[in-house]
Amino acid sequence: MTTSTADMLHPEIEALEHDDLQAIQRTKLTALGKRLSAAPEWVAHFGESGMKPDDLADPQALSNLAFLQKSQLRERYPFPMLGIDGAKVDRFCATSGTTGLPVLFGYTQRDMQELLANQVARQLYAHGCRPGDRGYNGFGFGLWVGGLAYDLGMARLGMTNFPVGPGRSDLVVEWMRDMEWSLATVSPVFLATLIRTSREKGIDPKTDWKLKQAVIGGQSVSLAFRDELEAELPADFKTYNTYGTTEAGGPIVAASCPWSHARDEMHLINEDTVLTEILDPETFQPVGPGEVGEIVVTTLDKQASPVVRWRTRDLVRLSEHPYDFPCGRKGMRNIGRIIGRSDDMLKVRGVIVYPSQVEDVIATTPGTVKEAWQIYVDTPGSAPKQMVVAIERERSYNGADNELAEAVGRSLTSRLGLKVPVECHPEGTLPRYEAKAQRVLVRD
Ligand SMILES: [Zn+2]
Incomplete structure (x- = not known):
């Protein structure tokens, strides 16, 4: 097996050892503390734990801070804990609101064009997408961050984007063939619908499509369902699992490369911009290799609506072998697919x-x-x-x-x-x- 950086868009980050990534995180936590010191809501939030934002300069401090919870954001309706002057926000995205009123998260121009664009472009490159490839963005737009994130990522990578959004399966299956799209961002359920629709129209997805990658978002998908989808599509096609949340800044916390795909795992691929803790849902101590824990995220670079120790409630298993991967991403731990929500348990x-x-x-x-x-x-x-x-x-x-x-x-x-x-x-x-x-x- 070869360890090469050829499949990395940002080898200067992606090939780092875990210790070096942690050093970047520490520097950025110090800067985050400085930024939050100027935001009264955040000073009050740290105060509830007997802390102040500047304490983040101490590497041990983060684990003493209370988790950030949805109820705390709801209390501060309509623009909770923006962290910056609201006039600097360029766009709002929102959580899905399946469990109540949607919560709004702001993005500055830099949050979109620098941060989110680079995070998603890195993931797309790890999936095998390259400049000039054609991508069909089937994720939703509007308040949901999914469609926006892949528009930005494809643009940053230099791909050609067809932002169709969800639905229109009759049109999509023909364009898929005629325009030779190699990437689809789509829900797994809708991809299954597209395969069925295509067959009904006499278009064989296995031979008539040129699809190589599908980014599966929004839902976790079982290994069996993934294999079933892959069996119906061209031989070099793979579904790439991703994981993220609106609170973390988008679908950018974890993503699979071809190697982690084979193990049904994903890298924590943006650890230089999103610090991820995986904690036992009862003791809140970090879990060890092979153990199940809840994902807790801290955004390191986001200017508007940062989160510090956000409890996602999503449970995952940390890989049995969290370091040293043949793909060369030595320090970016692998996690399994989402097992469920701690509150769905x-x-x-x-x-x-x-x-x-x-x-x-x-x-x-x-x-x-x-x-x-x-x-x-x-x-x-x-x-x-x-x-x-x-x-x-x-x-x-x-x-x-x-x-x-x-x-x-x-x-x-x-x-x-x-x-x-x-x-x-x-x-x-x-x-x-x-x-x-x-x-x-x-x-x-
Ligand atoms: Zn990898």
């Missing part, structure tokens, strides 16, 4: 259940619709007495509903160690989600 009759475990079972059971499934619980909160899994049966599947439900039920029992009732519905009847799916719903 269910404790059913004493057994811990993550929605992603249910997803894995559905993804590997033939005859189920992969993108449509729900967990219904009888009471709000994380400890329901009863949970029911609802699945859809594919139209083309020959077996009976009860056989399919029993097959899923058996796998769930062996996977979870818990007997779970399974309902089977016709294809097209359960809810669909464009961005983050809400897999757990309360039903009486």
Whole structure:
């Protein structure tokens, strides 16, 4: 195996050892503390932990600061903790608002054109995109940061962008062939729809498309579903998982290279601009290799709406081997795909259940619709007495509903160690989600 920097857009950063990345983080934390000292809301926030922003100059200080939570941002509606004069904000993005009113996050001109553009361009380059390549931006625009982020990243890399946004599958599958797009940024569910639409029109995605990379955002996708998508597309095609949040500044916290893709992992690829802690959700101590923790982020360079120790509530497993990768990104730790949200974690009759475990079972059971499934619980909160899994049966599947439900039920029992009732519905009847799916719903 070769260690080369040829696949890095920013080898001067990407090839650094972890210690050297941490040195950059320390310098930037000191500067961040200085900036926040001028912002009364931030001074008050540090004050609640008995600290002041300038304390960030001490490398030990960060771990003493209380986490930043969504409720604290909501209290400061409408422009929470901007950190700078509001007139300097060029654009606002917002969280999806699936759990309440959207929270606004500001971007200065520099936050977009320098920071976000470079973060996303680095990721695209790691996926194998190169200047001159043609990209179809199928992410949403408006308040969501996804579409904006990939517009900026493609422009920075020198790619040609077709910002179609979500939907218009009839048009997209023809343009995909005729314009020879090599990159698609798209939800995995919509990519599956595109493959189906294409076949219906007599266009074979495997031979008629030139697609090489799909950036999968918004939803975590199981290994089985990923493999299924890749089997239907050209031989050199791969789906590249990415992870990020609006609070962290965009879809920029983690992304896979071809090597980490093979292991179903992602690099924390922007650690020079986003400091990521992976903490045990109960003790809040850093987890070790192979352990599950919650991602906590601190934006180091963002001018407007910085976050310091933002609790994402997203749970991931730190790689068994967090350093020294054949791709040459020696210091950029690898994480698995998102396992679930710490507040989505269910404790059913004493057994811990993550929605992603249910997803894995559905993804590997033939005859189920992969993108449509729900967990219904009888009471709000994380400890329901009863949970029911609802699945859809594919139209083309020959077996009976009860056989399919029993097959899923058996796998769930062996996977979870818990007997779970399974309902089977016709294809097209359960809810669909464009961005983050809400897999757990309360039903009486
Ligand atoms: Zn890599």
